[in-house]
Amino acid sequence: MTKQPLGAQISHMLKDRGVDTIFGIPGVHNVELYRGIEQAGITHVLARHEQGAGFMADGYARASGKPGVAYVISGPGLTNILTPLGQAYSDSVPVLAISSCLDETSALRGQLHQMRDQRAAADAVCAWSEEARDAASAYALIDRALNEFASTRARPVHMQVPIQTLGALADPAPQPLKRRPTYPAARHDDVYAAVAAVLAARKPLIVFGGGARGAADVIPDLLRQTGAASMVTYAGRGLVPGDAPLYFGSALARPDCAKIAAEADLVIVVGSALSDVDLWRPTLGHTAPMIRVDIDPACFDRLSPQDTAILADAGEFLRAMTIAIPARTEDQPAKWDAAQVARQRAAWRAEIDAERPGLLPVCDALKAVLPDDTMIYSDMTQFAYAAKEVWDMPRPGHWHHPFGFGTLGYAMPAAIGGAVARPGLPTLAIAGDYGLQYTLQELGTAVELGLSLPILVWDNGKLGEIEDSMVRSQIAPNAVVARNPDFLALANAYGALAVQPDTLEAMQDAVLQAFDAPVPTVIRVTPDITG
Incomplete structure (x- = not known):
């Protein structure tokens, strides 16, 4: 050139x-x-x-x-x-x-x-x-x-x-490198030290974060080999099969999850910063030694002298473990109780249902009909807050949420980017009525692109999470109700389709039809849908 x-x-x-x-x-x-x-x-x-x-x-x-x-x-x-x-x-x-x-x-x-x-x-x-x-x-x-x-x-x-x-x-830019640098690989000594530690433990607990996605296919084998109980961060959902017998789910933020962590005699955290928005408390709650595996040295800042830091790609580290580790023998049974795990998960689900009444039936109905390869983008909304604790994803990296920074307005434009990246594959946006209005204008972009994108709007007519927070703080709810536009008319004005289902079955049909529509579909869902 x-x-x-x-x-x-x-x-x-x-x-x-x-x-x-x-x-x-x-x-x-x-x-x-x-x-x-x-x-x-x-x-x-x-x-x-x-x-x-x-x-x-x-x-x-x-x-x-x-x-x-x-x-x-x-x-x-x-x-x-x-x-x-x-x-x-x-x-x-x-x-x-x-x-x-x-x-x-x-x-x-x-x-x-x-x-x-x-x-x-x-x-x-x-x-x-x-x-x-x-x-x-x-x-x-x-x-x-x-x-x-x-x-x-x-x-x-x-x-x-x-x-x-x-x-x-x-002048033109120089030619690209033939091979880019890659994530750091785990040292053999680190892998075998972790294998020895997990085999010596009677109640090992492994916490998988989003950084472990590269090992999704071997994690079930690793859990069987070690007899370890497991938890995932919100970003790690889908890494452990939902029906795994010793899987505690994505409940790290539940207060009594700290008691579970305290039962472990070894904790391995792989590919997670265990940030404040993962735990909502200062520590995981463990007293046993911890092995941290991450590509970011900053994740090791708060380790204690009994802990081990391993700078390595989490996915490759887990793959190496599954190769290096022998199966736990019958005379070395893990002491986690599958029945206890099931009871704990059921108790947490009941807590969430009581905290956010009416939401779990909507989550269950939506989950029942979505194709396994659906990629979901959610906003800061009560629907997503409930779902991320009870919805076991069939595969990792398919539910994206604005963790950490916690901005409103994320879901729809991010879903547009996701749909552009995966043409022909199902993508779903989930937003609240308030957050949607931060970036509602991007509906025009989705229409221009002809995206078959369902946009589910959970419309409770207010800032429900903030109202609940005020009530818990004994503050009279203030500035939490805003006049909403006619979302269906707005969608039509942009050239999108729009529907308001009045039953869960109608909502399921609307979402499935939207995956085949020539333009995006705004699906307004209100709390009345569950009666």
């Missing part, structure tokens, strides 16, 4: 490195980034707001396993995408945001889209935020991002390029 403006060369570089889709919004300050998109053969998805573009890139990354890429303008374009970048940081999602920036800000004032320090603003929610002032720097930063995505804990990153630099002629 000959020289072209750097903005065009960036698109060609991304294409050469496997990027096939970019989410974003063009503007006068980043128009040069758009010069090479079609030329490079990249699909561009036009969002209605940069926040939507960021969530789409996030959803695309989670569904495809590839980085999500977004183009935004300087100033408000970047600030609008900061919330999605913060969410991607909390949930370890590889998102690359590329923005333009002003050429000079120290001596000139009052420029269009001017900020005091745009780079630093993005740095607050990203692994890093850097400015590329020439082509070589831009190429180096893009490769740095892609290499880190492939070999370390995924975090979003931001690169900004001055407007004049984007328009300046530049």
Whole structure:
């Protein structure tokens, strides 16, 4: 290739490195980034707001396993995408945001889209935020991002390029590496030490996080080999079969889960940070030694002297364990009681049903009809809060939720990105009536793309979770009821389909029909559906 403006060369570089889709919004300050998109053969998805573009890139990354890429303008374009970048940081999602920036800000004032320090603003929610002032720097930063995505804990990153630099002629980017760096592999000594520890334990407990997805196919064998009880984080749902006899489910946040952890004489945590939003308490509750396996050294910060830290890819570590470990013999039975586990799970389900009356029947009805390969994106809504504790996923990595940062408005645009990444496969968005309105305008993008996307809206006419929190705190509920629009009419106005089922059976039919519809379908569900 000959020289072209750097903005065009960036698109060609991304294409050469496997990027096939970019989410974003063009503007006068980043128009040069758009010069090479079609030329490079990249699909561009036009969002209605940069926040939507960021969530789409996030959803695309989670569904495809590839980085999500977004183009935004300087100033408000970047600030609008900061919330999605913060969410991607909390949930370890590889998102690359590329923005333009002003050429000079120290001596000139009052420029269009001017900020005091745009780079630093993005740095607050990203692994890093850097400015590329020439082509070589831009190429180096893009490769740095892609290499880190492939070999370390995924975090979003931001690169900004001055407007004049984007328009300046530049040579093509260098050829990509033949092989990118990979996650660290476990040492043989670490694997065999873990095997010896789990065989010596009588009541081992393994906690699987989302980082263990690479070993989903061997985890059932590992649990049989070790006789270990298991739990999963919300992000780890689907890693353990729901009918596994010693599976406690995704109930880490239940207060009495700490008592279960205290029964173990060895705890192994694989691919999870065990963050505050996993536990909602300071510690897991164990007193036994713990083995932590993770690719992020920061996960080892709070280990005690009796614990073991293993820096390794969780999936490969578990695979190595299943090869190295012999089956537990009959004279070394594990002491976990399957009947106790079943009783505990039933008790937790009853607690959730009492805390959130009327929701579990809706969850059960929806789960009963969804194809096993359905990918679900949920928002911060009571429906999702209940489901993530009782819904055993048939496979891992198929329910995505804005954990950690906990933003509203995530579900629908992220589901759009997920549907773009998995054409022809079922994708479902679940949002509350309030959260949906944060990014409702992205329905236009879904219609433009012709996505067969059911968007289930749990409409209780209020901020139900906040109201409950106020009541528990003995505060008179205040500012928790808002006038909702006619969601069905709004959907029709965008060109989408819309339906309000009045029975659980009708809801099931509506969702299945939406998977085959030529445009998205908004399905409004109210608490009245359960009578």
